[in-house]
Amino acid sequence: MSEIEKNDSPPAVQPWLVRIPEIFAGIANEVLRKLGAVSSTKLGQDYYLIKTATPSAIRGSEAAKFVRWNLPMDHTWPCNAQKMEGFIEKAAQTLLKKFGERNPQGLFIGTLQPTSPDKYYKGLASNLRGRVLQLFPKLKAATVEEQDPKEETLFCLVGKEGLFCGMQSPRAANGLYAGGSKYIDQDAPDTISRxxxxxxxxxxxxxxxxxxxxxxxxxxxxxxxxxxxxxxxxxxxxxxxxxxxxxxxxxxxxxxxxxxxxxxxxxxxxxxxxxxxxxxxxxxxxxxxxxxxxxxxxxxxxxxxxxxxxxxxxxxxxxxxxxxxxxxxxxxxxxxxxxxxxxxxxxxxxxxxxxxxxxx
Missing domain, CATH: 3.40.50.150 (Vaccinia Virus protein VP39)
Structure with missing residues (x-):
């Protein structure tokens, strides 16, 4: 292939996870087009697994303000964890193999349905993190607040659709938690307003x-x-x-x-x-x-x-x-x-x- 032909090759598409809040569901398709998504699959509450040739648009375009959180997909495992025997151990060993040598500063796991009353996946995320931390070398950031916003963290999200993981700095992802910023429960009886x-x-x-x-x-x-x-x-x-x-x-x-x-x-x-x-x-x-x-x-x-x-x-x-x-x-x-x-x-x-x- 000539140098000209190489330069004319279309840019490779990359898998990415983006979170578009449910309040913007009516314009989600427009947002995804602006992000250069050539395909998209809805996951969980308001996540979209996309393939894009322009990942820079996820943080640098006018559509980016409608994306609460984003993560490159370095590992995806479509599966039904609830029906899989030994899911935690299999997932933990895979994460160690894929990310151990990349030395993330921390490891945080969330769910694709963060506000769901169903506690199964919240428990699964917690138990998976606990097992992975046993396998990984000691990480610098034990809590979300200890993270350096500019250093890479291993973030994972789990749900009925499977396990989705990637490494990125919290600042680039637009949140310290897996999935975004801290959810604050305001159901206390003495709460003045949301x-x-x-x-x-x-x-x-x-x-x-x-x-x-x-x-x-x-x-x-x-x-x-x-x-x-x-x-x-x-x-x-x-x-x-x-x-x-x-x-x-x-x-x-x-x-x-x-x-x-x-x-x-x-x-x-x-x-x-x-x-x-x-x-x-x-x-x-x-x-x-x-x-x-x-x-x-x-x-x-x-x-x-x-x-x-x-x-x-x-x-x-x-x-x-x-x-x-x-x-x-x-x-x-x-x-x-x-x-x-x-x-x-x-x-x-x-x-x-x-x-x-x-x-x-």
């Missing part, structure tokens, strides 16, 4: 890019009512200046570290000399108006200060409208000295994305 789970998951996701916020860090929260996020931040020993036209839940009355201003965000003005470490905005309403208030108040952030912004999209019938709105919000932030460094779709997000900026 928004608390959103900020808890967002802060865990942030470990991919920044150290955890120090105790006593000062947040300004825009549109805080009823106080789900406020409560979560206070529980983490953060200080919060919360602003809203509506009152907070009375359970927050008198909480140490909280200052609440019952007024419109648009008229709130911090005292001269005030500085904040982070700004949180989960306000409803047009995102163009919300980001304007973020920009106005971001000048009170210290250098390198954090902004966590929920981009609420009126509807998602296609990729075009949310992408156009996303570009607008990012452009407005950039023009005011806010650099977007990460984005994701959290478990409790609906037609919305969580954006992370920092002051420059």
């Amino acid at each position: 928004a608390g789970a959103k900020i808890a998951e967002a802060l865990h996701y942030l470990l991919l890019y920044r150290p955890a916020m120090k105790e006593g860090s000062h947040w300004i929260e825009l549109g805080a009512c009823p106080g789900g996020m406020t409560s979560e931040l206070l529980a983490r020993k953060q200080r919060v200046t919360a602003i809203d036209r509506a009152p907070l839940d009375t359970r927050l009355d008198g909480r140490p570290g909280l200052k609440f201003f019952l007024e419109d965000v648009a008229v709130f003005q911090p005292k001269a000399g005030t500085t904040y470490d982070a700004l949180l905005c989960d306000m409803n309403g047009p995102p163009e108006e919300s980001i304007e208030q973020v920009i106005r108040l971001s000048r009170f952030l210290r250098p390198g200060g954090l902004v966590v912004f929920t981009l609420k999209v009126p509807r998602i019938d296609s990729l075009d409208e949310p992408n156009e709105l996303f570009r607008l919000i990012v452009s407005m932030g950039k023009g005011a000295g806010l650099r977007l460094f990460a984005q994701t779709h959290l478990t409790y997000n609906r037609h919305e994305f969580t954006l992370f900026f920092e002051t420059v």
